[in-house]
Amino acid sequence: MENIFDIWSSRIPKYSSEFSDKLFQLMTKKGGGSEKSRVDLGKHFTNNYELYMYAFFLGLYRNENIAIPSGQKKVDFSHHIQYWGSKGNRLYRKDFTKLQDFMFMALVAKTDVDFIALDKGEISEKEVVKDLINTMESFTNGGLTLIQEKIEDNPNFFLQPTAFLDFITENHE
Template identity: 30%
Template sequence: MTAQEFRNNILVKKPRYAKSKIPVIEAFANKGQSKSEYSQFGPIYELYIYAFRLGLKKGLKLPLPPRNSTKDFVEIGKWKRDSSLVDFLLMIVFSHSEEIGFDWNDLEDMDEKELNVVVSNIVEFIESYANGGLQYLQEEWENDNLINSSYLFVDLMNE
């Protein structure tokens, strides 16, 4: 498998999120609403990426609940199409290869089954930290600890 094929296998994956996080997603993601209590942070995929970065920064790895309590998200490759944002996100993910359970030097020699496990682990890595970030955001929101600011995520990352 070439590096491009490996990347493409990741880009077609649809990470999931917990259905219990829908209220916080709706409160912070721009879904075409004209008004919101908080500044909107763009489409849902942007909020998902912010939550992933927040969860990773704060070490908030939280596994998803069972599949019947989750919802599929849009494919990774459709996040900010024709942008380097997804590549930047993947570089962040790849910098945690030991946590994900792969060695860059071994990728070339892996068979398809082993590569599929690596891709699944990458998606699970993103999901668990995004879930942790969404949980943190939800708790802060429910406890009225958030200041309505266009720099909300920057402020949360700096705490």
């Protein structure tokens, strides 16, 4: 049996293309190449996957699990999960790959997986990972939707120093 975490982390999750211009270009640094060569222009996230991770946890904490509609185009930013948060050769950057573990644990807890059937060989590891990725994309879509709604309601909300922390910890029960 293959390691489910390794299969999952080798994937590149997708998000709705409607958020490409609305959020990813608005909130992440523009341009490719090294971080130092990118244009900041008041961006909140250095890499697209950082916004993706934040949106995932926001959707998870708020229980906003919204599947991307079947007719809607999905896009990705060509970066495998296993590299998210890695320091690489950049001395000025801190490693935060541990978030991959937390995301995976949350996905296992929130995805309806029959691990007995998996152990018996009735379903494959790839089928389980597909379900985990669907759950991940749904929570991320929910989080991106919440961010978009907040920006529409108050365009300056995320300009406050603790806005992202405040937004994810707000009580919405």
